[in-house]
Structures are given as C-alpha cells and as structure tokens.
Amino acid sequence: MPTADLRAGYTAARAAGATRHRDIAAQLGVSEAELLAAHIGEYAPGAPVQGLQVQRLRGPWPTLLGALEGAGPLMALTRNASCVHEKTGVYSGASASGPAGREMGLVLGPDIDLRVFYSRWAHGFAVAEDNGRGLQQSLQFFDAQGQAVHKVFVRPGTQWGVWAALVITHRCELQQPGLQVLPALAPAAETPDALIDTTAFREGWAGLRDTHDFFGLLRRHGVSRTQALRLADPAYAQRVEASAARDVLQTAAREALPLMVFVGNPGMIQIHTGAVKRVEVMGPWLNVLDPGFNLHLREDHIVQAWAVRKPTADGLVSALELFDAQGETIAMFFGERKPGRPELRAWRCLVDSLVDPLGAGAAAWAPQAGECAAC
Structure with a gap:
C-alpha cells in the first residue's frame, strides 16, 4: 500500500477511535512496522509534535539497548499476539555476547529483566506521537516480518537529554518513508x-x-x-x-x-x-x-x-x-x-x-x- 494511503488510513482510524498501532495496521492489511515507516519524516527531539512522527534508527542494537541505562526510568513492553507485559524501571546490567548481528543479550536490572535474541531484530524506530492525551515518546523494534519485538517508552523521571542524544546517535542517514518486510515465517512442521x-x-x-x-x-x-x-x-x-x-x-x-x-x-x-x-x-x-x-x-x-x-x-x-x-x-x-x-x-x-x-x-x-x- 502506498505510504500516502497508509498515512490517510491511520488518520481515519484515529478519528474513528482506534488507539493501538497494531490494530490499525491489521485493519489496513500491513504490519505494524510498515505503518510506522510510512510516517518517517522530519523528527526533532524536543520540538513540537503533531500527529505521528517517526525516525528510522540503526544499530548496533546491543549498543543502543546498553545506552538506555543512562536515561533512567523507562517502561519496557514486550508482547506476542495474546499477551502484553509492561515493566517500569532502569535498563541496568545490559550485556551481549556472540557474533555481530546474532548476539544473545541480557538486561538484569532489579525491575527490567530481559533475555534478548538480536538475530531477530531487523528494524528500529524512534516514535513521537501526540495522541490527544499528551506526547508519547518511544523506541520500537521489529523483526524482518514487521512484527513488534520490543518497545521502550519515556516515563516521568526519564533523563530527556540522554534519551535525545541516544536517538541522534542511532539516527539513520536515510529517512525515506516506506519499508520492505519479509513474508511471515511458515510454522515448523512437527515431527510425528x-x-x-x-x-x-x-x-x-x-x-x-x-x-x-x-x-x-x-x-x-x-x-x-x-x-x-x-x-x-x-x-x-x-x-x-x-x-x-x-x-x-x-x-x-x-x-x-x-x-x-x-x-x-x-x-x-x-x-x-x-x-x-x-x-x-x-x-x-x-x-x-x-x-x-x-x-x-x-x-x-x-x-x-x-x-x-x-x-x-x-x-x-x-x-x-x-x-x-x-x-x-x-x-x-x-x-x-x-x-x-x-x-x-x-x-x-x-x-x-x-x-x-x-x-x-x-x-x-x-x-x-x-x-x-x-x-
């Protein structure tokens, strides 16, 4: 679907009361990552935000996740199709090991406790949205099929300067809207x-x-x-x-x-x-x-x-x-x-x-x- 149509579809869904990006993307027949990528454009941390603004990020993802500790309290969100898990705390104790692009990672803070499989991380975005209830800032990561892997949200007490610097450091030079995703993986056949x-x-x-x-x-x-x-x-x-x-x-x-x-x-x-x-x-x-x-x-x-x-x-x-x-x-x-x-x-x-x-x-x-x- 052309990016202009995705933007229009998003605006119409918002006006109709839809709130979750995942649900809007499903209504439009695309992945959540494709919906966000359609909104890539000018993004300046700290500048006034209207609607949905998205910036494409680059890795290395373990470096980015490790730098989150300095931002202070954040909300970590991990989900699958049936369950959403949200924890607020500091991304402390981050580490990663293994070959580049296939690292296994850990975050071992007292509140944020993660096991990270970076081989499945393909796309990252910095997202700013005025959703009518206030400004929401997040980092969102997706697999090659455009399905959400992990999201990080600003919370009261987040160190804004560290957050903004991290976004700038990991900002991709190419900021063209649109995203190519791979087809959904076929489930593995079960051995009789x-x-x-x-x-x-x-x-x-x-x-x-x-x-x-x-x-x-x-x-x-x-x-x-x-x-x-x-x-x-x-x-x-x-x-x-x-x-x-x-x-x-x-x-x-x-x-x-x-x-x-x-x-x-x-x-x-x-x-x-x-x-x-x-x-x-x-x-x-x-x-x-x-x-x-x-x-x-x-x-x-x-x-x-x-x-x-x-x-x-x-x-x-x-x-x-x-x-x-x-x-x-x-x-x-x-x-x-x-x-x-x-x-x-x-x-x-x-x-x-x-x-x-x-x-x-x-x-x-x-x-x-x-x-x-x-x-």
Whole structure:
C-alpha cells in the first residue's frame, strides 16, 4: 500500500477511535512496522509534535539497548499476539555476547529483566506521537516480518537529554518513508510422535539439572514444546484448565505469593519477579494493573494450559505454561526463586492444586504433591 494511503488510513482510524498501532495496521492489511515507516519524516527531539512522527534508527542494537541505562526510568513492553507485559524501571546490567548481528543479550536490572535474541531484530524506530492525551515518546523494534519485538517508552523521571542524544546517535542517514518486510515465517512442521524416541526423551527430562537445559532437550529430540508436554512422563506434565491463569494470579494476589511472569516472542523474553496485587478481568482480558507492572492476557486465546515440573540441582521447579491455537507460548508462570534455592512451597502447592486428581495420569503427579496437604 502506498505510504500516502497508509498515512490517510491511520488518520481515519484515529478519528474513528482506534488507539493501538497494531490494530490499525491489521485493519489496513500491513504490519505494524510498515505503518510506522510510512510516517518517517522530519523528527526533532524536543520540538513540537503533531500527529505521528517517526525516525528510522540503526544499530548496533546491543549498543543502543546498553545506552538506555543512562536515561533512567523507562517502561519496557514486550508482547506476542495474546499477551502484553509492561515493566517500569532502569535498563541496568545490559550485556551481549556472540557474533555481530546474532548476539544473545541480557538486561538484569532489579525491575527490567530481559533475555534478548538480536538475530531477530531487523528494524528500529524512534516514535513521537501526540495522541490527544499528551506526547508519547518511544523506541520500537521489529523483526524482518514487521512484527513488534520490543518497545521502550519515556516515563516521568526519564533523563530527556540522554534519551535525545541516544536517538541522534542511532539516527539513520536515510529517512525515506516506506519499508520492505519479509513474508511471515511458515510454522515448523512437527515431527510425528511415532518417530520420537519417547523413552530417551523422558529419560533426558528426568535427568535435567537446570531449567535452561530444557531447550536443548527439545532440540536434541526434535520436538515442539507442546509435543514435549504431550509426550512427557505424567509425573512432569499435566494438562489443566485454561482458567488456570486466572486462578494463579488471583490466588497469588490474595496470598501475597511472589511470582515470576515470563512473556516473549522470538526476539525477546521479558520477566516480572515479585508480587501481583490488583488483578482485574475486563472482557476477554485478564489484567494485572500494579504500579510498575502491567500484564494484559487474552484468556480466550488460551487453547492449552499445562502444569509442568522440571528437575534441577535445587529440586523440582514447577510452572504453569500457556499456549495458543498454533502451539505458540503465550506466557509462563513460576514461583519467585533464585539459583541455589528451592522453589517456594506455597507456589508448588498452588500449581499442584491446578491438576485434576481424577484426571488421566494424575496418580503419577500426586506422590510428589503430598507435601502440600498442609498448605
């Protein structure tokens, strides 16, 4: 679609009450990155902004992300098609390793906690928008298909001088509107169950010593994540009701049980560690609306939910994992924990309570759940 038509379509959608760039782009039949790129033009940090103004950025992306620490408090937003995770804090403790363009990155601040897969980062923009409620400033990053990977928003207390200097440093020389994106990636075909050595796979699972080794286990045996859960020993994976996410968040809020909430996409995983307090249901959205942490989860997108256990050097680690109709991960919930310490007993008991004691295979799960009888 010509950039002029995209601009006109955006203006019309705004006038009709649409607020989210993602939704407007979908209405226009383009990616969110293409919608933003249609608005590339003159952009001067600190100058008056009317409507939507966009500037194309250049990497190296690890350098840019590392420089955000000096900007002070910011809001980090990572999402997928079914869940949005927002955390406010400082981008401290940033690092990256690996060959240029394929780095693996970390941000390990007390509030902003990220796992970054830079090989999926293709496009970056500085965005300024007067949305009728005030000026909103952000940095937004997208993959080669134009899907959002990560966004960073200015917050009260952000050091404007550092922010403006960062935008200038990473400004592309070429500021022509428009963007070419690649077609959506076809989902990987799942290996038929009959071709999986289930015995070896289950032995590998039982022999895990660290939760991070689980990804390697999946790769070695050529199984998808939902396939792995389906083929797992029932002592380690039990399918539960889709309502489990609501049960977990409401119980955690009521009992002041600290959680770890993981939400990601192929280019980023964002983690909240700590309490959740205000849990609200609004239509299909299950929300956490706390100072410094917001979560927005489409409950109607949850097609599979699993209670999962993984052996580690510190004992079993329990989780609730959510998946959509395509088998893509929506979100994962753990009890708050640190390496070298066992998981919280109250969290294990909460996960155990999600499993139907009369369900198929529940007897294999039950013996290790016995300790929760007194919880």
